[in-house]
Amino acid sequence: MSTRLRLDDLADVRAGDKGDTLMLAVFPRDDEAFALLTTHLTSAVVAAHFGPRATGEVRRHVLPGLPAFVFQVPGVLGGGVTGSALLDGHGKTLSYHLLTLVLDVPDD
Amino acid sequence: MVLVTTGTLRLGAGAGFAGDRIDPAVELARRGALDYLVFECLGERTVAAAQARRLADPGAGYDPLLAARLEAVLPHCAAAGTTVVTNSGAANPDAAGEHTVRLAKELGLASLRVAVVTGDDVLDAVRGLDPVLWETGRRLSECDDELISANAYLGCAPVVEALAAGADVVLTGRLADPALYLGPLVHTFGWAEDDYELLGRATMVGHLLECAGQLTGGYFADPVTKPVPDLAWLGFPFADVDPGCDAVLGKLPGTGGRLDPRTCAEQLLYEVDDPAAYVTPDVVADFTGVTFTSLGEDRVRARGASGRARPDALKATLGFRGGWLGEGQITYAGPRCLDRARWAADVVRERLAAVHGVDGDALDVEYIGAAAAFRGLADVPEPAEVRLRVSARVASRRQAAAVGWEVESLYTNGPAGGGGARTDLREVVAVRSCLVPRDHVRPTVRVVTP
Numbered sequence: 001m002s003t004r005l006r007l008d009d010l011a012d013v014r015a016g017d018k019g020d021t022l023m024l025a026v027f028p029r030d031d032e033a034f035a036l037l038t039t040h041l042t043s044a045v046v047a048a049h050f051g052p053r054a055t056g057e058v059r060r061h062v063l064p065g066l067p068a069f070v071f072q073v074p075g076v077l078g079g080g081v082t083g084s085a086l087l088d089g090h091g092k093t094l095s096y097h098l099l100t101l102v103l104d105v106p107d108d
Numbered sequence: 109m110v111l112v113t114t115g116t117l118r119l120g121a122g123a124g125f126a127g128d129r130i131d132p133a134v135e136l137a138r139r140g141a142l143d144y145l146v147f148e149c150l151g152e153r154t155v156a157a158a159q160a161r162r163l164a165d166p167g168a169g170y171d172p173l174l175a176a177r178l179e180a181v182l183p184h185c186a187a188a189g190t191t192v193v194t195n196s197g198a199a200n201p202d203a204a205g206e207h208t209v210r211l212a213k214e215l216g217l218a219s220l221r222v223a224v225v226t227g228d229d230v231l232d233a234v235r236g237l238d239p240v241l242w243e244t245g246r247r248l249s250e251c252d253d254e255l256i257s258a259n260a261y262l263g264c265a266p267v268v269e270a271l272a273a274g275a276d277v278v279l280t281g282r283l284a285d286p287a288l289y290l291g292p293l294v295h296t297f298g299w300a301e302d303d304y305e306l307l308g309r310a311t312m313v314g315h316l317l318e319c320a321g322q323l324t325g326g327y328f329a330d331p332v333t334k335p336v337p338d339l340a341w342l343g344f345p346f347a348d349v350d351p352g353c354d355a356v357l358g359k360l361p362g363t364g365g366r367l368d369p370r371t372c373a374e375q376l377l378y379e380v381d382d383p384a385a386y387v388t389p390d391v392v393a394d395f396t397g398v399t400f401t402s403l404g405e406d407r408v409r410a411r412g413a414s415g416r417a418r419p420d421a422l423k424a425t426l427g428f429r430g431g432w433l434g435e436g437q438i439t440y441a442g443p444r445c446l447d448r449a450r451w452a453a454d455v456v457r458e459r460l461a462a463v464h465g466v467d468g469d470a471l472d473v474e475y476i477g478a479a480a481a482f483r484g485l486a487d488v489p490e491p492a493e494v495r496l497r498v499s500a501r502v503a504s505r506r507q508a509a510a511v512g513w514e515v516e517s518l519y520t521n522g523p524a525g526g527g528g529a530r531t532d533l534r535e536v537v538a539v540r541s542c543l544v545p546r547d548h549v550r551p552t553v554r555v556v557t558p
Contacts, residue, residue, distance in 0.1 A: 012334060012370070014327070016379035019243060019541070025377035027370065053483055061383050065399045065412065066373045072381050076483075085433055085472045085499040086483070092327075093481035100486065 001107045008099040011037060015095035022050075022076040022091045024098050026069040034067040040103050046071050049101050071098075117296050119289055119313070120346040122181065122194075123147040124320030126154045126171055130180050132321065132344040135360060137184035140346055144292040145185060147177060147194035148285050148318045155282055156427040156537035158199035159257035169200030170279075175211055178277070185276075186217055193267060193288050197279040199257065201226050204279045205556050213558045220558060223270035225280040227262065227551035230424055230544050234258040239542035241426070248426070253538060257427035260544050263389030263418070265301070266551035267291025273555050282425065284388045286314025289347075297351045307391035308415020309353035312398060315386070316357060316375050316410065320344045323357065323375045324365035324406075338364025347410075357408045369400035372408050376400075389422050391415040421543040430538030433501050434508030436515025437476075438522075438529040441493035448523040449475055449496040455522055456498050456514045464510035470500045471511075495528075501536060509533050 007013070007026075010033040016023040026041065028034040047058040055075025062069055077091045088094075120142040122133035126149040137145055149171045150158075162169025171177075174196040185192055197204040205224035212220040238249050248255065259282035268291050270278045278291070293299070293310045301307075316323055323345045325336035336342075343363025348356045359367050376395055380386055386393040397412035436456075440448045453473045460466040474480035476495035479488045500511045512531025519529060 008333070012330075012374065014374045014378055016377075018379060018381055021381065023377075023379060023381055025374065025380070027373055049485075051485060053485060061396075063377075063383055063396055063398075065397060066376070068373055068377055070377055070380065070383055085435070085501045087474055087476070087497060087499075088481050094483075097482045097485060 002104050003107060005036075005103045005105055007041070007101045007103065013095040013098045015092050017077055017090045020075055020077040022073040022094055024071045024073065024095060026071065026098070028067055036105065037069065038062065040105055041069065043071065045101070045103070046073065046098070049098065050076055116348045116350045117143050117293060118346055118348050119144045119146060119292060119317065121146060121148075121317040121320040121323070121344045123149050123177065124318065124322055125149065125151060126173065128320060130173075130177055132342065132363070133177065134180050134184065135363060136344055136346060137181040137188065137190060140360060142188065142190045142346060143296075144191050144193060145181060146288045146317065147192070147196055148288055148320070149173070150195040150198055150282065152425050152539050155198060155259055155425055156257065156539045159427045160535065160537045162199045163256060167203050170198045170204035170207070171196035174204055175207055178208060178211055179215065182212070182215055182217060182220070186220070191271065191276055191278070191292070193278045193291060195280045195283050195288060197224065197281045199259075199281065201279050201281045205554070208277055208279060209556050209558050218558050220276050221274050222277045222279065222556050223273060223275035224554045224556065225262070225266040225270060225278065225283070225551060226554070227266070227549065228259045228280070228282040230260045230549055231255070231258040233544060233548040234424060234426065234542070237544065237548065239544065242541045244540070248542070251428070253428035253430065255426060255428055256537065258424050260422045260424040260549045261389050262422070262549070262551050263287050264290035264294055266553050268295045269553045270555070271295040273553065275555060284390070285318040286311045286388055287390060289314030289317055290390055293349060293353070302417070304391050304415040304417055306353050308393040309355070309413045310349070311386065311388055311391055311393040311415065312376070312395060312410060312413035313347050313349055313353070313355045316372060317345055317347055319375060319378065321365070322378065323371055324359050324367050325371055326365070328371050328374055334370070336364070336366050340364060355410045356403060357410060359406050367406040367408060369402055369408060372400045372410060387419055389418060391418050421545050422549055424542055424544045426540045426542060428538045428540065430536035431501055431503045432505050432508035432533065433499060433536050434511035434533050435497060435499035436512035436529065436531045437495055437497045438515055438518055438526045439493060439495045440523065440526055442525070445492070445494045446475060446478055446490060448525065449494045452496055452518050452522045452526060453498060455518065459514050460500070460510060464507055464514070466500055466502060466507050466510060470502050472499045473497070505533070
């Protein structure tokens with residue numbers, strides 16, 4: 001058995017950009033969410049959520065003091081704000097794409 | 109002159125980007141009891157655009173809002189003894205300095221000392237060095253696009269020098285954003301340029317403040333998960349910093365927004381790819397040990413940043429002529445709106461290729477209202493309305509203009525019920541990055557008075 005949890009119910013996300021890499025900082029709302037996301041919000045899960053748009057390895061940094069995670073998702077912004085013709089070249093809206101992620105968490 | 113102080117220094121954030129609001133800075137200047145008011149107005153994109161403006165007009169290329177900002181705050185700054193530091197000089201700090209001196213005369217501030225920092229322009233050096241570009245992995249000489257500008261990210265040293273020369277306003281071009289804040293701190297407290305622990309802490313303070321309203325609830329606010337009071341009147345933040353770089357962040361009473369550990373944590377990690385190595389010209393800062401403690405309403409203590417030795421080379425932003433961006437938008441609503449928008453996009457694509465010679469690979473098609481922002485990653489139910497956006501970056505102005513033309517032509521020649529067409533056409537400056545050895549970058553400070 002498992003429980004389906006929406007990231008939007010557990011954390012906040014802020015998006016930033018550097019070149020064509022999208023940076024997503026994830027802020028669990030409490031200690032329980034931090035523990036759960038440390039286990040289940042892996043770089044592989046985030047990479048899968050961005051599918052073919054992520055063109056390189058997704059990396060995760062963990063900051064227990066805040067607590068927070070930083071994910072680097074390369075390639076998503078395809079040329080970045082000065083290269084892409086897309087409306088939101090910065091990818092600022094994509095924090096909310098990560099918030100739509102649903103985690104399948106096995107019950108203990 | 110180095111003024112070593114033992115009290116705290118108050119640094120206010122006057123702007124977080126080139127187009128930022130002016131009234132929050134006026135509030136800070138008027139009643140913030142600031143020692144320094146800092147305007148960060150120069151993104152990578154902004155410096156590239158400014159370079160293109162300077163090429164078209166040698167007297168232009170600095171922040172078009174510079175005069176409006178200074179006119180609004182300088183009388184208050186003069187009254188309160190507040191010094192202004194800004195990178196609004198953009199691609200033309202000298203012209204910005206001349207404009208500021210003229211303005212000071214008009215405002216009756218005849219004794220205002222304006223310092224202009226130049227030397228970030230490394231176009232000649234870069235042409236000689238032929239560096240490897242980060243984005244392409246190849247040398248500059250292998251790049252076909254026309255290079256029009258190169259600006260190195262300067263550190264805080266020229267700002268320190270300008271303040272030591274008694275400047276009331278410091279105007280720079282490309283300077284690392286946190287360095288705008290480091291300059292006053294290093295000048296005031298006399299920190300050594302290799303005291304990386306202190307510089308790392310100060311970089312944290314600068315990074316937290318550099319986006320202004322993003323620390324006090326802007327880019328944070330969510331009506332359900334993160335409500336922000338009085339968002340229309342967001343107050344900009346300031347920091348009280350002591351000689352050991354212990355920092356307390358705050359905002360003025362009576363302003364909107366919120367400042368608490370949650371807003372601070374979000375801004376700390378904004379645009380930070382590696383929190384253990386935030387690379388600036390002055391220090392490689394480490395944010396991994398940072399903690400935020402609430403000291404009461406809209407007061408937060410920030411601690412735990414550190415730093416290590418600065419890099420040997422400086423990052424530079426290169427601007428290239430990047431062709432033209434043409435776009436057109438049109439709205440479809442009601443039954444089958446997404447189908448009609450798709451049909452319209454097919455028509456535009458076919459005609460751009462056959463009539464105007466625009467390659468289909470150059471086109472981007474977005475269906476705004478149908479999760480266009482999520483770039484095809486999300487499934488959406490049939491929307492109530494959708495706005496088709498077709499855009500293309502192409503070499504010629506004529507072809508770029510054809511994009512909007514073909515979208516507008518859908519009014520009388522396309523699917524039923526297309527309305528509200530708009531077109532846009534602009535020249536693009538493409539931006540790439542490289543490293544430049546420090547000894548090729550020589551910052552210069554010049555003081556001008558009315």
